[in-house]
Amino acid sequence: MRIVVVGKGGREHALIRSLSESPGETELFCFPGSDAISELAQTVEVEDMEGLIEWMKANAIDLCMAGEESYLLKDEGLANLCAQNGIPCWGPPKQAALLEGSKEFAKQFMERHAIPTGKATVVESAKEAREVIGGSYPTVLKFDGLAAGKGVAVCPDEESTDAFLDEVFGKKRFGEGSLLVEECLEGPEVSIFAAVSGRQALVFTPARDYKLIGEGDTGANTGGMGAVASRQLLEPGLMAQIEEEIVNPTIEGLANDELGYVGFLYFGLMLTANGPKVIEYNCRFGDPECQAVMPLVSGDLATFCLEGAKGSLRPELLGFDEGWSVGVILASAGYPASSHSGDVIGGLESVEGARVYHAGTRRNEAGDWETNGGRVLAVVALGADRGSAVSKAHHEAAKVDFEGSQRRSDIGRLHFE
Ligand code: AMP
Numbered sequence: 371m372r373i374v375v376v377g378k379g380g381r382e383h384a385l386i387r388s389l390s391e392s393p394g395e396t397e398l399f400c401f402p403g404s405d406a407i408s409e410l411a412q413t414v415e416v417e418d419m420e421g422l423i424e425w426m427k428a429n430a431i432d433l434c435m436a437g438e439e440s441y442l443l444k445d446e447g448l449a450n451l452c453a454q455n456g457i458p459c460w461g462p463p464k465q466a467a468l469l470e471g472s473k474e475f476a477k478q479f480m481e482r483h484a485i486p487t488g489k490a491t492v493v494e495s496a497k498e499a500r501e502v503i504g505g506s507y508p509t510v511l512k513f514d515g516l517a518a519g520k521g522v523a524v525c526p527d528e529e530s531t532d533a534f535l536d537e538v539f540g541k542k543r544f545g546e547g548s549l550l551v552e553e554c555l556e557g558p559e560v561s562i563f564a565a566v567s568g569r570q571a572l573v574f575t576p577a578r579d580y581k582l583i584g585e586g587d588t589g590a591n592t593g594g595m596g597a598v599a600s601r602q603l604l605e606p607g608l609m610a611q612i613e614e615e616i617v618n619p620t621i622e623g624l625a626n627d628e629l630g631y632v633g634f635l636y637f638g639l640m641l642t643a644n645g646p647k648v649i650e651y652n653c654r655f656g657d658p659e660c661q662a663v664m665p666l667v668s669g670d671l672a673t674f675c676l677e678g679a680k681g682s683l684r685p686e687l688l689g690f691d692e693g694w695s696v697g698v699i700l701a702s703a704g705y706p707a708s709s710h711s712g713d714v715i716g717g718l719e720s721v722e723g724a725r726v727y728h729a730g731t732r733r734n735e736a737g738d739w740e741t742n743g744g745r746v747l748a749v750v751a752l753g754a755d756r757g758s759a760v761s762k763a764h765h766e767a768a769k770v771d772f773e774g775s776q777r778r779s780d781i782g783r784l785h786f787e
């Protein structure tokens with residue numbers, strides 16, 4: 371089977387590693403890829419998505435797998451272009467990817483299908499936003515389009531609200547678009563992933579990511595500083611409630627609205643006192659949750675995704691380890707405000723019994739790995755219980771070092787101990 375994975379980060383490195391371990395013969399390609407990914411998958415040397423489609427047609431590609439969301443929402447949409455050209459695609463068409471691409475679309479979808487979520491109002495100006503807020507804080511403001519993870523502000527007071535309203539409507543930092551004023555929910559957050567093909571879905575291992583830069587969940591928001599995943603993360607009763615109240619109505623809603631969803635669907639949930647509620651949908655796997663979840667998945671991911679892309683979900687092709695997985699991110703100096711490239715990474719060869727997934731790395735002229743971005747790599751370890759996965763992941767992550775490296779020592783510990 372010849373598979374192209376689209377993306378370049380740690381999530382794609384983890385997906386490609388799992389595809390490479392699938393039992394059948396697979397030939398793997400990646401666009402745009404990275405130096406680390408190129409050790410497992412050949413880089414497709416094209417300029418853009420149109421070039422990629424032409425290349426896939428000319429190279430008898432059996433499956434296109436979407437890693438990151440941007441291509442799904444760009445121009446006509448990666449999955450739509452694949453469909454027009456007869457290439458099976460594991461990833462949703464643009465009209466369904468709007469669940470991630472437009473907060474307003476997602477909110478209307480949830481209201482239409484009675485899926486629990488925070489109440490929200492769409493506004494078109496700062497004045498209208500202030501009227502809706504009516505002086506009641508905290509409040510949550512969400513820019514309607516893709517904003518590279520920066521479009522959401524949880525505002526405790528008027529000052530922070532005014533500052534964000536100025537970014538959106540004054541400085542137009544995210545471009546043109548409306549804003550959602552949303553009820554502020556409280557509770558622990560959890561990430562649920564389902565593989566979806568039409569009316570069928572398979573829920574993967576749940577995970578929790580650690581979004582803030584500092585120990586104890588403090589400081590600035592990041593792309594994710596680590597993740598913990600396990601079937602035991604949530605009580606069986608709670609997991610059943612999430613499937614019944616959120617996952618199943620979402621899958622039915624997507625099918626009834628004829629959105630043709632195929633691929634991974636990510637539910638960002640908040641476990642509130644009034645039950646689990648959806649904070650956001652993403653039309654892809656989470657990053658860094660994917661790096662923690664994939665080592666727990668066994669079986670034939672390649673055939674699973676190909677069959678799913680063709681319309682038949684086959685859960686019997688995959689197995690899920692009952693244990694725990696902990697992934698610790700190493701970030702470069704200055705992250706998240708900035709990042710630092712060119713710092714040589716030492717100690718990778720001494721990591722034992724853990725997986726290393728590269729996100730922001732490159733080979734330098736001497737052939738050594740060096741930093742090339744904010745989040746540099748993830749060190750992921752498994753254990754039969756949480757404690758052993760936590761100790762192993764941190765022990766192995768401590769062996770990897772570079773100038774200015776940042777790592778949270780409470781990944782997998784905080785929220786449990
Ligand atoms: P998002 O960019 O949609 O992932 O949101 C970023 C973060 O904002 C989430 O992970 C939550 O921590 C927080 N958040 C989003 N919506 C709400 C809400 N309605 N109430 C409280 N916090 C929220």
Ligand code: GLY
Binds near residue numbers: 593656657659
């Ligand atoms: N882990 C958060 C995300 O992938 O959006």
